[in-house]
Amino acid sequence: EAQVTQNPRYLITVTGKKLTVTCSQNMNHEYMSWYRQDPGLGLRQIYYSMNVEVTDKGDVPEGYKVSRKEKRNFPLILESPSPNQTSLYFCASREFAGVTSPLHFGNGTRLTVT
């Protein structure tokens, strides 16, 4: 089944403890992206990747890191999480970056930082 898989689904952590949210897609998509969703602020792009070894900042990149060493994987790293990073996170992929290609989302990771 074609899908985007992100783990974990739920994560509770403490301020400053490094964490990684994994993301993998099996559709051979070139483009991958991370979004966070917050009440009243909607979905905001954190980072994106056009292809392997090509990553760039989105609208809210502060406090996050990403890497794209393989086409299928695009992990999100929080080196020192803070409470303002409590949010619902989505990994997503597109076949390519053009305007006709829809984003396919993972099921989301609900992160709580205390």
Next chain:
Amino acid sequence: AQKITQTQPGMFVQEKEAVTLDCTYDTSDQSYGLFWYKQPSSGEMIFLIYQGSYDEQNATEGRYSLNFQKARKSANLVISASQLGDSAMYFCAMSAGGTSYGKLTFGQGTILTVHP
């Protein structure tokens, strides 16, 4: 820069009736794509329908259709024969070129509640 506006925070519809969710957009690009997503209470984001800026026909996918009015810059989602399972948050989104190439910009969403 692209902008998506959804002016209806919440909408109510009776089961089996049709409902229209509004979406207006703003972009200076000539080539762009418009998308609608559904987010049920379980949280996942489900792609529903796509409309390209050069498409002359309105897109349809089952009970979903997109009322695309290019001159008005609107891309309203029409759900026919509403079902209880349609209760969810609905997002309109746009992908365009320029400095935002590849990025999907989302509206604030509309919560749809279907009454039995």
